[in-house]
């Protein structure tokens with residue numbers, strides 16, 4: 001059985017941009033985990049948990065994250081590189097990983113464990129949802145990976161007290177534009193408690209504004225397909241050095257004149273680790289969100305955006321001035 005898990009991990013790590021192989025491998029991984037845990041992607045809203053820092057997904061919804069094939073592949077590739085880097089840096093000494101928000105399959109770590117020795121890699125899990133944690137534990141036990149995992153903490157990662165020195169800290173608890181889920185709160189809590197040399201995964205999340213040219217119609221006829229994207233500017237980024245959400249704001253100017261209708265989009269880019277990056281439309285976490293439709297008679301010149309961090313975090317905006 002362990003061989004099946006390592007073969008799937010190998011394929012996902014090494015299939016490059018062969019999306020058919022990626023899709024099949026991720027689907028097989030899902031089928032395997034589903035059978036072991038009896039947690040599947042039905043019953044989406046069965047047991048969401050609402051925390052002061054945001055919404056923790058139900059077991060079924062968290063299970064579904066696995067099937068976002070590019071998200072899963074790029075995270076696994078980035079995490080493997082981070083583990084390898086830390087193992088090389090530690091030169092034969094063991095490394096410790098903290099994985100916050102494991103979901104029911106601990107998807108971002110369990111497929112990688114068979115590639116290492118449990119003498120060298122130790123992991124602690126955090127998960128707020130007891131059903132998900134129970135399922136993740138079942139996966140670990142099923143594959144005989146118990147010697148890798150030291151602690152299963154069923155608690156809120158946004159208030160968790162770090163009591164060990166971790167080398168790699170992982171959390172993917174986010175939606176596009178960092179809305180609703182507690183990614184930022186978890187980073188704000190865990191990063192300052194860890195050593196500056198610890199790697200946090202994802203390394204950086206950036207929110208940029210882009211201008212999207214819409215198609216134009218003349219009666220029945222499409223006269224311009226549209227689709228061109230142009231960069232307007234960065235709104236904010238979240239990483240080790242940027243954790244104060246009161247600074248998560250930015251102002252952009254719209255170039256004028258615009259000869260056709262355009263949309264102002266906010267786009268989320270995730271640098272998982274090093275060159276492993278999820279960008280425009282790679283997965284649901286990178287879905288561009290439309291904030292404004294610019295057309296004749298409605299032409300904002302300057303727009304301000306800011307992050308309103310709460311139990312329902314959201315990026316808000318206002319037009320500062322208009323053309324004419």
Ligand SMILES: C[S@@+](CC[C@H](N)C(=O)[O-])C[C@H]1O[C@@H](n2cnc3c(N)ncnc32)[C@H](O)[C@@H]1O
Nearest residue numbers: 056057062065101102103107127128156157158
């Ligand atoms: C988006 S899912 C990701 C699951 C899995 N890590 C993956 O990548 O496939 C996020 C998981 O984090 C958990 N979670 C969210 N907020 C949390 C918090 N504050 N503390 C602990 N776990 C949390 C949710 O219950 C959910 O299982």
